[in-house]
Amino acid sequence: MIETSVGALYGVGPARVRAFAKLGVHTVEELLHHYPRAYEFRGDVKLLRDCGPEGKSAVILTVATAPRVHMIKRGMSLLKFRATEEGTGDVCEITYFNQNYLKDSFSPGCSYRFFGKIEKKGKGYAMSSPAFEEVIEGHEDELPPLLPVYPATEGLSQKQISAAVQLSLRMALTDADAMEDPLPAALRHERGLCAYSYALRNIHRPTDLEALAAAKKRLVYDELTLFALGLAATRSRTKAANAPACAQADLAPLEALLPYRLTGAQRRAIEEIRAEMSGNVPMSRMLVGDVGCGKTVCAAAAMLFAVQSGYQAALMAPTEILARQHYAELSELFGKLHISCALLIGATTAAKKRDVRAALADGSLDVVIGTQALLTEGVAFANPALMVTDEQHRFGVGQRAALSEKNRYAHLLVMSATPIPRSLALGLYGDLDISRIDEMPPGRQVVDTFVVDENYRARLNAFIEKQVAAGGQVYVVCPAIEERETIDADGMDADLYLDDISLRDEVAQTIHSEQPAIKSALAHAQYLSETLHGVRVECLHGKMKAAEKDAIMQSFVCGETQVLVSTTVIEVGVNVPNATLMIVENAERFGLSQLHQLRGRVGRGSRKSYCVLVGGERVGEVARQRLEVMRTQHDGFEIAQRDLLLRGPGDFLRGGAGDGIRQSGGIRFRLADTCDDAELLELAMQDARALIEHDPDLASAPALRRRMERMFTPAEGTLN
Ligand code: ADP
Ligand code: MG
Secondary structure, three states: OOOOEHHHOOOOOHHHHHHHHHOOOOEHHHHHOOOOOEEEEOOOEOOHHHOOOOOOEEEEEEEOOOOEEEEEEOOEEEEEEEEEOOOOOOEEEEEEEOOHHHHHHOOOOOEEEEEEOEEEEOOEEEEEOOEEEEEOOOOHHHOOOEEEEOOOEOOEOHHHHHHHHHHHHHHHHOOHHHHOOOOOHHHHHHOOOOOHHHHHHHHHOOOOHHHHHHHHHHHHHHHHHHHHHHHHHHHOOOOOOOOOOOOOOOOHHHHHHOOOOOOHHHHHHHHHHHHHHOOOOOOEEEEEEOOOOOOHHHHHHHHHHHHHOOOEEEEEOOOHHHHHHHHHHHHHHHHHOOOOEEEEOOOOOHHHHHHHHHHHHHOOOOEEEEOHHHHOOOOOOOOEEEEEEOOHHHOOHHHHHHHHHHOOOOEEEEEEOOOOOHHHHHHHHOOOEEEEEOOOOOOOOOOEEEEEOHHHHHHHHHHHHHHHHOOOEEEEEOOEOOOOOOEOOOOOOOOOHHHOHHHHHHHHHHHHOOOOOOOEHHHHHHHHHHHOOOOOEEEEOOOOOHHHHHHHHHHHHOOOOOEEEEOHHHOOOOOOOOEEEEEEOOHHHOOHHHHHHHHOOOOOOOOOOEEEEEOOOOOOHHHHHHHHHHHHOOOHHHHHHHHHHHHOOHHHHHOOOOOOEOOOOOOOOOOHHHOOOHHHHHHHHHHHHHHHHHOOOOOOOHHHHHHHHHHOOEOOOOOO
């Protein structure tokens, strides 16, 4: 029953159904889990004369005059009435702006609790558009002290959301299944957690702060446990000693081929990897390090260790461009070490795919590099020892799970430039060990960053010509492919802010206030090739055929093309050391981590490099702050922290666009985001693991199993 649409609730018509959908709420169950983002404390009722001018206060007043509507201008009106305070006799004038429909909500002689800012006015007081609830004579104590503030959207007021939630709670209470406590009672008692129905009621309408804290703790625990269970169940990686031990590990031959010396941090990471791979307990390790710190060579070392011991290794990248680039670099290196290496991506011809699959299956191929194509059926290894994923954060949970599931007994190395705060890392990656590269190769320079607007266009073009004349190359990134707003949704490559609920309002605002026109890659490439002199400009985007992309990337890599205009397809991993200038058009549309990744494409060689962020003057406040962070900050960790502050952690957990988990009612943590209770996190993880170990099918906790299954339905079409 709770899986029915919110449209079944009294008072929720088609328009509100659509508004709820914008909040990710479709069913009654999802509404139950649409938790308040904050609470207003209205329980502290004061006298008008005791309320200070700052902040909001609660007062109980009796309506003294019938509300009247005053038209002030066309389309604008004020609803006004006077209310008096019992006991003191103080008078307060109350006004609502453009809310005539409230006229019938107030009857003279009735009392209400008003909550809002209180100002002095003449001998009395005034409140403008206060929140209110009717007070039933003699039942003052029953007024809820804490009122929920929900994430809202246009077309849905707090009151409407709140009313719908209350109805759905009532509906759920009559539905035994819905309120069945998903946690086994023993566990609940052991962890001192309140009952499920109590938690749901109190998260929405807490009776007091204590009840709220208990409710929150319980629901955070649920979220984390469900998440951990889902991971454990889909991954079922055991710590049993059944992985291939790669004991024949010798880094020297690889080192001898490198044109540089490994940094101390790289050496340490490689040693941690070597030590763990040489044993037969499967490694689950995450290698984190800022963009450009040199993670690829560490992966190469790990793959070398696998092959030296007679096994196979695989490297999976989130985009074809990156897979091709890794293949180009590593196959050259591996060739010199007599290690066979093949590329397997969607665009690989059928015949070639067949060959690669056969060679993997009979063990004659040592290393395969590819995209999610590696996860497709029919790809099987004769003796796999190591699975590596690059730019881990670009993959969905489902894909992460699929890769390790596919090779349950192999060592697992995941690489990421996104430094995830520790409490979140635990939640996301559960039992991964972490190796950090906290040092850049020597000689790297800070990429000078500028934020400019259209007025700067001519000078920017001159700057491009200057860079090219000096032998450098230039990336220009645009948010869309074509004129009419086709935002590049090349698989995982698009991660535009328009999808972000928290910023949608801001974007909507910006659109209304003459938002800077979106630069399309095709049109801008055309413009640049006509405007710039003696410069070869090419355009690259996600809708191109693979061979075409490849040819264009190749001509940029070898320096034939000097200016590459593209969509974010080049965001991750791509490495062209000769590139000295990164221009991001409509930079206001990109997220911080994305901008950091893009900027990381330059400054990879020894040449002085620059990043120019073109954002109109009329960008919203949050976007402006993002650009300012980019201009002043260069450290990936620092930027990630700011990102977290500006956009909230939900996005980290969603793993960007294209997460393999259903979004609606899905994995996006609702409460755990805001929970920095690391201890609770660890407990939830522990309990989940213990549960799965003793009862892999969760036969003893059917309600938990049901909720988990609903949560972990992978989105369609994300696995290839
Ligand atoms: P990321 O960690 O972002 O994946 P890459 O592995 O692509 O970084 O390395 C970035 C660049 O740095 C590459 O051109 C690589 O050859 C170079 N590089 C890696 N390690 C070193 C080092 N120790 N000294 C100098 N250059 C290095
Ligand atoms: Mg990389």
